[in-house]
Amino acid sequence: xxxxxxxxxxxxxxxxxxxxxxxxxxxxxxxxxxxxxxxxxxxxxxxxxxxxxxxxxxxxxxxxxxxxxxxxxxxxxxxxxxxxxxxxxxxxxxxxxxxxxxxxxxxxxxxxxxxxxxxxxxxxxxxxxxxxxxxxxxxxxxxxxxxxxxxxxxxxxxxxxxxxxxxxxxxxxxxxxxxxxxxxxxxxxxxxxxxxxxxxxxxxxxxxxxxxxxxxxxx
Amino acid sequence: xxxxxxxxxxxxxxxxxxxxxxxxxxxxxxxxxxxxxxxxxxxxxxxxxxxxxxxxxxxxxxxxxxxxxxxxxxxxxxxxxxxxxxxxxxxxxxxxxxxxxxxxxxxxxxxxxxxxxxxxxxxxxxxxxxxxxxxxxxxxxxxxxxxxxxxxxxxxxxxxxxxxxxxxxxxxxxxxxxxxxxxxxxxxxxxxxxxxxxxxxxxxxxxxxxxxxxxxxxxxxxxxxxxxxxxxxxxxxxxxxxxxxxxxxxxxxxxxxxxxxxxxxxxxxxxxxxxxxxxxxxxxxxxxxxxxxxxxxxxxxxxxxxxxxxxxxxxxxxxxxxxxxxxxxxxxxxxxxxxxxxxxxxxxxxxxxxxxxxxxxxxxxxxxxxxxxxxxxxxxxxxxxxxxxxxxxxxxxxxxxxxxxxxxxxxxxxx
Numbered sequence: 001x002x003x004x005x006x007x008x009x010x011x012x013x014x015x016x017x018x019x020x021x022x023x024x025x026x027x028x029x030x031x032x033x034x035x036x037x038x039x040x041x042x043x044x045x046x047x048x049x050x051x052x053x054x055x056x057x058x059x060x061x062x063x064x065x066x067x068x069x070x071x072x073x074x075x076x077x078x079x080x081x082x083x084x085x086x087x088x089x090x091x092x093x094x095x096x097x098x099x100x101x102x103x104x105x106x107x108x109x110x111x112x113x114x115x116x117x118x119x120x121x122x123x124x125x126x127x128x129x130x131x132x133x134x135x136x137x138x139x140x141x142x143x144x145x146x147x148x149x150x151x152x153x154x155x156x157x158x159x160x161x162x163x164x165x166x167x168x169x170x171x172x173x174x175x176x177x178x179x180x181x182x183x184x185x186x187x188x189x190x191x192x193x194x195x196x197x198x199x200x201x202x203x204x205x206x207x208x209x210x211x212x213x214x215x216x217x218x219x
Numbered sequence: 220x221x222x223x224x225x226x227x228x229x230x231x232x233x234x235x236x237x238x239x240x241x242x243x244x245x246x247x248x249x250x251x252x253x254x255x256x257x258x259x260x261x262x263x264x265x266x267x268x269x270x271x272x273x274x275x276x277x278x279x280x281x282x283x284x285x286x287x288x289x290x291x292x293x294x295x296x297x298x299x300x301x302x303x304x305x306x307x308x309x310x311x312x313x314x315x316x317x318x319x320x321x322x323x324x325x326x327x328x329x330x331x332x333x334x335x336x337x338x339x340x341x342x343x344x345x346x347x348x349x350x351x352x353x354x355x356x357x358x359x360x361x362x363x364x365x366x367x368x369x370x371x372x373x374x375x376x377x378x379x380x381x382x383x384x385x386x387x388x389x390x391x392x393x394x395x396x397x398x399x400x401x402x403x404x405x406x407x408x409x410x411x412x413x414x415x416x417x418x419x420x421x422x423x424x425x426x427x428x429x430x431x432x433x434x435x436x437x438x439x440x441x442x443x444x445x446x447x448x449x450x451x452x453x454x455x456x457x458x459x460x461x462x463x464x465x466x467x468x469x470x471x472x473x474x475x476x477x478x479x480x481x482x483x484x485x486x487x488x489x490x491x492x493x494x495x496x497x498x499x500x501x502x503x504x505x506x507x508x509x510x511x512x513x514x515x516x517x518x519x520x521x522x523x524x525x526x527x528x529x530x531x532x533x534x535x536x537x538x539x540x541x542x543x544x545x546x547x548x549x550x551x552x553x554x555x556x557x558x559x560x561x562x563x564x565x566x567x568x569x570x571x572x573x574x575x576x577x578x579x580x581x582x583x584x585x586x587x588x589x590x591x592x593x594x595x596x597x598x599x600x601x602x603x604x605x606x607x608x609x610x611x612x613x614x615x616x617x618x619x620x621x622x623x624x625x626x627x628x629x630x631x632x633x634x
Contacts, residue, residue, distance in 0.1 A: 009581065019562055025557055026417065030402060030403055030404055030405075031371060031385060031386055031402055031403070031404035031407070031522070032382075032385045032386075032387065033382060033384050033385075033406065033412065034382060034383060034384055034385060035382050035402070036362055036372075036380055036381060036382055037358075037359070037511070039356075039377055040360070040380075040383075040509075041380055041381065042488050042491070043372070043374060043376060043378040043379075043380060043488055043489055043491055043502055044378055044380060044488035044489070044490045045374070045376075045377075045378045045489075045490075045491075045493055046480070046490040046493075047501075048439075049422070049438075049439040049440060049475070049492075050440070051490065052424040052477075052480045052490045052492065053314035053479065053480065054479055054480075055424060103336060109244055112421065112423070118446060119431065125432075170514075196286065202235045
């Protein structure tokens with residue numbers, strides 16, 4: 001019988017020690033030095049945080065997002081819908097269009113690394129710009145989707161009075177916003193079209209044609 | 220007859236402990252809890268993703284779960300399986316009366332113990348990572364899918380480094396977002412301060428509209444926006460603030476580090492934050508934890524076929540050469556469901572890249588590299604279990620037949 005009791009101790013005591021021991025992760029107070037293998041020795045010295053964080057800074061030129069053209073990175077290719085006029089890009093816009101005879105509406109594509117602030121926050125930021133009530137996480141999750149880069153992107157259509165923000169306090173009445181948000185492991189992509197409701201409604205098919213045509217060309 | 224009161228004196232503790240761990244009631248309670256944990260873990264996977272659910276429900280000693288809005292502390296899978304192992308060893312192997320009739324059950328309990336032990340060895344000692352190679356590239360280094368570490372590297376002006384100082388992933392991932400850690404390395408002329416570590420984050424330029432909603436410091440035109448961890452843990456890109464405090468009293472240097480500055484493609488060069496102390500250029504960046512295997516793999520050819528007219532992959536496989544000291548070079552093929560197993564490591568054909576590549580583009584091949592000392596244990600455990608149950612079935616059948624025959628013989632003949 002003593003053998004059995006001893007066995008119970010032999011099994012239980014190490015298990016209890018394990019319970020205590022595994023609970024605390026060891027915190028290393030110092031840096032550990034090691035040699036780098038051949039595949040780890042080469043680094044790129046980035047010129048700025050903008051490059052290090054993979055934001056693009058070059059303006060866009062017709063037909064391809066041409067930040068990549070200058071950097072040698074992947075290019076965006078797309079079809080320009082009829083009646084849309086391409087404008088130079090900016091630090092935040094890879095592709096930029098004006099729409100309408102007097103450029104009353106606009107459409108742009110922006111890419112951010114990571115998830116770009118998250119789907120919920122961005123949908124509600126757009127809704128707030130249109131004076132609409134914010135949606136809950138469940139409502140955002142239930143948004144319809146459209147194809148962008150071969151993946152399903154959340155589609156947003158909001159009518160209201162548009163306050164662009166970014167320092168502007170102007171409000172434009174009877175506007176419509178169409179947007180696509182895609183959060184993937186390669187980063188977040190935003191396509192946003194805003195303008196007078198009639199003009200945007202007339203260009204909804206062109207918006208779909210444009211968003212479905214956007215692709216990455218690595219050649 | 221009244222039940223004798225329990226003797227709680229220290230001299231009786233071994234007996235009480237033995238009785239507790241061999242109790243059939245304990246086994247029943249553990250199995251009920253395991254059912255509950257399995258159910259919660261399966262449901263939790265929907266919200267948290269596979270990896271996070273495994274860590275919370277099955278790799279834990281205890282965890283907290285809201286049931287109907289009320290937080291409840293429950294035992295985790297690891298604790299339950301350790302107790303079940305002890306219970307089964309003492310109760311079903313040591314305590315049980317040894318007789319031929321129970322031989323099958325004894326064997327099948329050995330199988331179950333082996334299954335539990337295999338699970339423990341997998342949890343404690345297995346590693347999994349990946350190796351990505353373009354044709355012509357070779358390496359013996361495997362990178363983690365999910366674990367990131369901080370590296371400080373002395374750099375030449377053309378971006379070459381020979382060694383690095385590492386703050387390991389095991390330490391970094393225990394940091395809270397509001398925690399600050401000062402880390403020292405005697406051989407470096409500065410101390411490193413890490414704070415604001417976030418397991419998933421995005422640097423946002425202050426010129427972007429969404430930066431308005433990001434609290435926290437601005438550095439070099441950027442803010443670091445913490446994000447909810449992704450369901451797929453390998454998609455998380457951590458970020459943090461770092462400060463380098465030179466010990467000679469000169470001005471400290473601050474920066475945001477973000478895992479996205481590391482590489483997404485095996486040919487890409489990582490982009491560290493660079494700074495100069497005492498005339499030496501240093502780089503700092505978050506890199507994936509990596510380790511080496513005891514042989515080198517060179518990708519000779521990557522064969523990739525698509526379905527006609529679409530971009531979807533139909534088949535992909537890799538021709539590799541394995542180089543090992545004191546062994547002849549070995550050409551091999553790694554295909555879907557035909558992994559390379561060698562020296563305790565298994566190389567599976569996992570995926571390919573870069574994403575969005577077009578027909579004719581050069582592509583890289585990615586292998587999942589697993590090292591699990593208990594890799595085949597579940598198979599052996601189930602075989603032992605099956606043999607045990609088979610023996611038990613035969614013994615029961617023989618017993619039944621003998622009993623039935625005896626009963627028949629003992630009946631008075633009807634006439």
